[in-house]
Amino acid sequence: MARLLSSLVLLGALAFACQRDWDALHRRIHQHKVYNRHAKRAVVEYPPALTETESILVNSFDNKSLSDWSYYYTHGDHLGSHNKTMAEWTAQKWQDAGFNAYLAEYPIWVTYPEHSSLTLIRADGTTHEANLVEDVLKEDDTSSYPNLIPAYHGMSGSGNVTAEYVYVGRGTQADFKVLEDAGIELTDKIALANYGGIYRGTKVKNAQDRGMAGCVIFTDPLDDGEVTEENGYAAYPNGPARNPSSIQRGSVRFSSIYSGDPTTVGWASAPDSPRGNVSDYNPSIPSIPLSMKDALPLLEALEGHGVTAKEANRSGWTGGFSNITYDSGPAPGAVVNINHLMRGYIAPVWDVIGIINGTSSDEVVVVGNHRDAWVIGGAADPNSGSAILIELANAFGKLLDKGWKPRRTIVLGSWDAEEFGLQGSTEWVESHLPWLQTTAVAYLNMDVGVSGPRTSFSGSGEIQTFVVEQMKKILFPEGWGDFPTLYDMWYNTTEGEISPLGSGSDYASFYQNGIGCIDIGSDGGSTDPIYHYHSNYDSYHWMSTFGDPGFKLHTTMGQWLTLVLYHIADDVLIPWDLPNAGTVLQAYFSELNDTVGESDFPDLDISPIGDAIDEFVHQAEHIAAIAEQAQIFNDEVILAVVNSKYRDFSRGYASAGGLPGRETFKNVVSAPGIDNGYGADVFPAVTDSINKGDEEATNLWIEKTSKAILRAAEILEVGTGY
Ligand SMILES: *[C@@H]1O[C@H](CO)[C@@H](O)[C@H](O)[C@H]1NC(C)=O
Ligand SMILES: *[C@@H]1O[C@H](CO)[C@@H](O)[C@H](O)[C@H]1NC(C)=O
Ligand SMILES: *[C@@H]1O[C@H](CO)[C@@H](O)[C@H](O)[C@H]1NC(C)=O
Ligand SMILES: *[C@@H]1O[C@H](CO)[C@@H](O)[C@H](O)[C@H]1NC(C)=O
Ligand SMILES: *[C@@H]1O[C@H](CO)[C@@H](O)[C@H](O)[C@H]1NC(C)=O
Ligand SMILES: *[C@@H]1O[C@H](CO)[C@@H](O)[C@H](O)[C@H]1NC(C)=O
Ligand SMILES: *[C@@H]1O[C@H](CO)[C@@H](O)[C@H](O)[C@H]1NC(C)=O
Ligand SMILES: *[C@@H]1O[C@H](CO)[C@@H](O)[C@H](O)[C@H]1NC(C)=O
Ligand SMILES: *[C@@H]1O[C@H](CO)[C@@H](O)[C@H](O)[C@H]1NC(C)=O
Numbered sequence: 001m002a003r004l005l006s007s008l009v010l011l012g013a014l015a016f017a018c019q020r021d022w023d024a025l026h027r028r029i030h031q032h033k034v035y036n037r038h039a040k041r042a043v044v045e046y047p048p049a050l051t052e053t054e055s056i057l058v059n060s061f062d063n064k065s066l067s068d069w070s071y072y073y074t075h076g077d078h079l080g081s082h083n084k085t086m087a088e089w090t091a092q093k094w095q096d097a098g099f100n101a102y103l104a105e106y107p108i109w110v111t112y113p114e115h116s117s118l119t120l121i122r123a124d125g126t127t128h129e130a131n132l133v134e135d136v137l138k139e140d141d142t143s144s145y146p147n148l149i150p151a152y153h154g155m156s157g158s159g160n161v162t163a164e165y166v167y168v169g170r171g172t173q174a175d176f177k178v179l180e181d182a183g184i185e186l187t188d189k190i191a192l193a194n195y196g197g198i199y200r201g202t203k204v205k206n207a208q209d210r211g212m213a214g215c216v217i218f219t220d221p222l223d224d225g226e227v228t229e230e231n232g233y234a235a236y237p238n239g240p241a242r243n244p245s246s247i248q249r250g251s252v253r254f255s256s257i258y259s260g261d262p263t264t265v266g267w268a269s270a271p272d273s274p275r276g277n278v279s280d281y282n283p284s285i286p287s288i289p290l291s292m293k294d295a296l297p298l299l300e301a302l303e304g305h306g307v308t309a310k311e312a313n314r315s316g317w318t319g320g321f322s323n324i325t326y327d328s329g330p331a332p333g334a335v336v337n338i339n340h341l342m343r344g345y346i347a348p349v350w351d352v353i354g355i356i357n358g359t360s361s362d363e364v365v366v367v368g369n370h371r372d373a374w375v376i377g378g379a380a381d382p383n384s385g386s387a388i389l390i391e392l393a394n395a396f397g398k399l400l401d402k403g404w405k406p407r408r409t410i411v412l413g414s415w416d417a418e419e420f421g422l423q424g425s426t427e428w429v430e431s432h433l434p435w436l437q438t439t440a441v442a443y444l445n446m447d448v449g450v451s452g453p454r455t456s457f458s459g460s461g462e463i464q465t466f467v468v469e470q471m472k473k474i475l476f477p478e479g480w481g482d483f484p485t486l487y488d489m490w491y492n493t494t495e496g497e498i499s500p501l502g503s504g505s506d507y508a509s510f511y512q513n514g515i516g517c518i519d520i521g522s523d524g525g526s527t528d529p530i531y532h533y534h535s536n537y538d539s540y541h542w543m544s545t546f547g548d549p550g551f552k553l554h555t556t557m558g559q560w561l562t563l564v565l566y567h568i569a570d571d572v573l574i575p576w577d578l579p580n581a582g583t584v585l586q587a588y589f590s591e592l593n594d595t596v597g598e599s600d601f602p603d604l605d606i607s608p609i610g611d612a613i614d615e616f617v618h619q620a621e622h623i624a625a626i627a628e629q630a631q632i633f634n635d636e637v638i639l640a641v642v643n644s645k646y647r648d649f650s651r652g653y654a655s656a657g658g659l660p661g662r663e664t665f666k667n668v669v670s671a672p673g674i675d676n677g678y679g680a681d682v683f684p685a686v687t688d689s690i691n692k693g694d695e696e697a698t699n700l701w702i703e704k705t706s707k708a709i710l711r712a713a714e715i716l717e718v719g720t721g722y
């Protein structure tokens, strides 16, 4: 159990693009080293030469244009539901490139703070009022923009609470257990958690489940690894360290149990939709984010009280302020007042959809990025991806100008309201489900395309090999070390590790309906400039000065995504590696086996899943051999059969009634960990049932999971006639 939790925490850093955990990122481990074909084979030429079409696509990327698109997206309020003009501008850009583009509108539940304040009242009566907005910097024009969006936790509860408070480390189940075991009273107190490890909403849920009255989550310097002021780095805007006033906004909805609009879980939001009660899906207690500067007085006031950090002995408990003891408190007489009034209402949001029809209308590839941001800027999250999507559309425009038509239909999505809880993408998927289930070949997600030079991606086994191969074709810019191609940077960063998909960005609804997905992005390593995630300083100024001066990384990431999309859309044979999908299932099975070994049911029989995987591997090898033959003989009939099976097989993974307790999460192969929120659990229904100690449910889900894998294997099966 302890091992499981720690591996989940670390995987959490790798499995999502939007909501990365900085601390864990700096201490990567390699739990899922499943991609084993990275060895540079005896290639005649490295990097490999591009075809004429590939050259057109890659050379179309222009850093000046990327900078222009980035500037546009980062100079106006574009919080979910706030900016239809920006959606229309995006549609126009895609239309100019030759796509058929339009808006798709959905009315969804949104929250916005009417009032927010946090005051520390010390035992001696002195007070400290927290600043819930970043300092204005003359170098960064967006830090003083009109109509700045307040720093808040989307989907938080409301309340005016004054209470003693307790430092709870990262706020994991195990952290709370330490406090409970030490006899610290938690009921009606306020939790003070640092941002590390797990998804922020899970921390709030853990506090609420223990009867606590509110939650404060702060940024600790521990999250910044090497690059801190204490280590001698100047803070933004003068240097690469974190500006101490930066605040991490973000949603605190219960992300591991649903995605999308919390009033229409499981169906699309339309003006006349029936709507449910949000209270099952969002916290009811108030919750507020805090900068590291404003957390300091709160931590200082707890010193000498409660459980010491040494006694707690929990990873991530002792933070990065070397002069703070990180004692839990509560400190008698030291109280915090949170006064947080949230307004919830239904408002329209606007996805932008862009389409080029393929010659084969029953095969569709979707590529998407969200557009909404927590702040006026959002230069990395998400608008590095948005700028890239416009250049990607322009690159395909160059081919369209020459009369080219893709074999498969290409759909671009610019999703709104991702930050509130993946609303734009989820409602779109829910309103196009039968069509997507019959036609979707894959969904490709880019969220934070660039927040630093270190590339990573997560995704489905069958897609991985070919996505890695495309990286070898992309030259890596100078200035970030000696890496000839993107592949070299990726391998240096990840050692070939590709994580399973959890949640935290717009792939979730596609993947949970059995559509193969990848999620690609890049971020900073332990010595790169600190990325001010969900802060006012995620701005054009930061990006063009520290994150990606010259927009070279934007170019690189965009070229990669473009080649990936081009090949999926246009190759005669969909470029999947089914044997690798089998290898990935085997690696996940071995992790499940470890979980079982350390659980309360070490003798549990999970062999039905192992047997199903054996059958899958057999069918995967068989169809790969047939595909190879069909290519050699250019047998169009067989190629069409193989393509349809490559498109459909992963639908088998979706379990119709959903995973236990979360009916819209259906994929039996991976899903966000219930107690983590971002990072993936593999074979999640089995893992959850084991963790709950429910042997009957565990056995039921071993059976259902093995049947789902057998369904996928059966779809792959090519009759003896071939
Ligand atoms: C929408 O975004 C654009 C571009 O950033 C900006 O110019 C405009 O002022 C924004 N509109 C609103 C209503 O904030
Ligand atoms: C919030 O609570 C404080 C202390 O309990 C009280 O003084 C204050 O008037 C309350 N504010 C509102 C807006 O209710
Ligand atoms: C939603 O549920 C909560 C808790 O059960 C209840 O207090 C509230 O009145 C409900 N709201 C609506 C609109 O039904
Ligand atoms: C701290 O926890 C680790 C395992 O998490 C354990 O090995 C170690 O003995 C503990 N240290 C103390 C002082 O309890
Ligand atoms: C601890 O260090 C911070 C700077 O890192 C400083 O602002 C703060 O005043 C110090 N606190 C104490 C109690 O010395
Ligand atoms: C694309 O295909 C769809 C469905 O087959 C059709 O309705 C639409 O008119 C086509 N669009 C264009 C621009 O050809
Ligand atoms: C990554 O690059 C650094 C610096 O060039 C080098 O020291 C390190 O060994 C590389 N790591 C891997 C896994 O290639
Ligand atoms: C684009 O790249 C060129 C060549 O490296 C550089 O001189 C220029 O400043 C870059 N443009 C922008 C807008 O960053
Ligand atoms: C499962 O774990 C046990 C130890 O708990 C080990 O003996 C066995 O080889 C493992 N099986 C697989 C398939 O990994």
Ligand SMILES: [Zn+2]
Residues within 6 Å of the ligand: 017, 018, 019, 370, 381, 382, 418, 447, 448
């Ligand atoms: Zn994002």
